Each structure stands twice: as structure tokens, then as C-alpha cells.
Amino acid sequence: MKINEHDYYSQLANWSFDEINYTSENFTNWVYEDEIKKHAKKDSKILDLGTAAGEKVLKQFPECAEILGTDFSEEMIKAANKNLKEQGRKNISFRVMNNLEMDTPDSYFDIVTARHTVIDPKQIYKTLKSGGYLIIRGVDQLDCWSLKKMFNRGQAFYDKKPISLLDYEAVLNAGFKDVELIPLHVIEYYKTKDDLYALLLKVPILDNLSELEQNEEYERIPIEKDIFEQYVAENTNEKGIKLIRRYYGIIARK
Ligand SMILES: C[S@@+](CC[C@H](N)C(=O)[O-])C[C@H]1O[C@@H](n2cnc3c(N)ncnc32)[C@H](O)[C@@H]1O
DSSP states (O other), X not given: OEEOHHHHHHHHOOOOOTTSOEEEEESSXXXXXXXXXXXXXXXXXXXXXXXXXXXXXHHHSOOOSEEEEEESOHHHHHHXXXXXXXXXXXXXXXXXXXXXXXXXXTTOEEEEEXXXXXXXXXXXHHHEEEEEEEEEEEEOTTTTHHHHHHHTOOTTTTOSSOHHHHHHHHHHHTTOEEEEEEEXXXXXXXXXXXXXXXXXXXXXXXXXXXXXXXXXXXXXXXXXXXXXXXXXXXXXXXXXEEEXXXXXXXXXXX
């Protein structure tokens, strides 16, 4: 059955990994959540794009004057509003918005954040105040590369240029100053095969998604059990089943 990204996320209606047992080791000291805390002040207004069910905003974002979380999935926003009610945090709201068709006011936000979601830096530039910050974290092309190579497919596997460079250039072209691109190296260890399998079912790592074909429908190929077992056999040590992650951070100022 074919699916597009919107329906994929809507069917999940959460972006929580609490049920998966894994540990991670960071090899770089740039931490997305810390950058947000560092730049936010009591009177800051923050926009979080692709917020999912608000998991990060509700648990990790600092107290400030206003936080708006948006997502193009109505189901995610429904879940975010439910989570907000349960947590009772103040000055936070959620609503549906497509990151590529933003309708937020011009020169309004002090910080725009976007973690593992598509962005249009020109539209973000418009909605930021002068001196405001864009802070993003993305999943780069080489993420889980040895796994993707074994399966001969996966997110950005066939892209000609890494998404980190495309984003970096787009942020520069939008007019941002002091643009920094930071490679983030992380190794994750999954406790059991079931934990790794649950991750691969939930996250589209092995789907042939390209950043440039967002709305295209695609086929989710079932995970081939024999290749999965081979990956586990070759990547297990005393810490668990190893998965090498490649993320990137971008910080820029209007
Ligand atoms: C990988 S999840 C990341 C969620 C959250 N930012 C986090 O880091 O936990 C990607 C989210 O971006 C949303 N998304 C993808 N494309 C979008 C678009 N064009 N406009 C708005 N939201 C989008 C999805 O619905 C999903 O909730």
C-alpha cells in the first residue's frame, strides 16, 4: 500500500520513543535543546515547526512568553493539545500549519526551531524579528549508513547532495547571518533486537524518502528479516546493537 509523509505521521499521531530501550553516546558537544535554552529569554516568543504531538516542546523547551507549536498533521496537533491539557504548561499553544506554507505574522518570533522536519528558510526569515534565531536539527544523508547499505535503500539514500548542505545553502540564501552548520555524531545502542526493530518500524530510516519529494506517495517495503538478522549479528557488542547516527545542527541569525 502506498502512503505519503502526511498520512504516515498522522497514523502514528505521536513522536515518542519512551517504549524503545536504547542508550546514546554523543561525540559532539552541540546540543539542540541547550542552544534553545541559551537563546531564549523570559519574554521570548518561540515557534516550533513540525512539533508532532508536542513531546519536545512540553518536556524540554524553557518557560517564556509564548511558544507556538505547529504541524501539518491534524492528528499530531490533536494529540499535542491533549498532552498540553495533561501537562498544564502555560503560554504554549498548538495548531495545524504546513512548514512550506507558513501563515505566521511577519517579524514576530524571537526564535524559530525545527527538529527533524522540512523547512523553508525564506518563510522562517519573514516570521523572525530582526536579530532573531533559527535553530534546527536534521537527520543527515549518512545517518545509519551501514544499515542502509545492507538494505540498499533508505532515507536520502539516492539523493545527490546531503540535506545538511542543501539546508545550509538555503539558510544562507534566505539572508541569514552568522550561519553555522555543525555535524552531530551519535552512536546508539539498542538493548534487544525487538527495540531496534521497533525503531525501524516507527522511523522511516529504511524508506526511500527524498527531501525533495515531500508529497510523493511511496511504498513502505517490509523489513527483510534475513538482512535484519545479519545486521544484528555484525553489530552487537556488550553495549547492545550499534547504530551510527549522523545528524546536523544549524544556527543562524536574522
Ligand atoms: C520526525 S518528526 C519530528 C517531530 C519533532 N520535531 C521531534 O523532533 O520530536 C517530523 C514531524 O514533522 C511533521 N511534518 C513533516 N512535514 C511537514 C510539513 N511540510 N509541514 C508541517 N509539518 C511537517 C510531521 O507530521 C512530524 O510530526
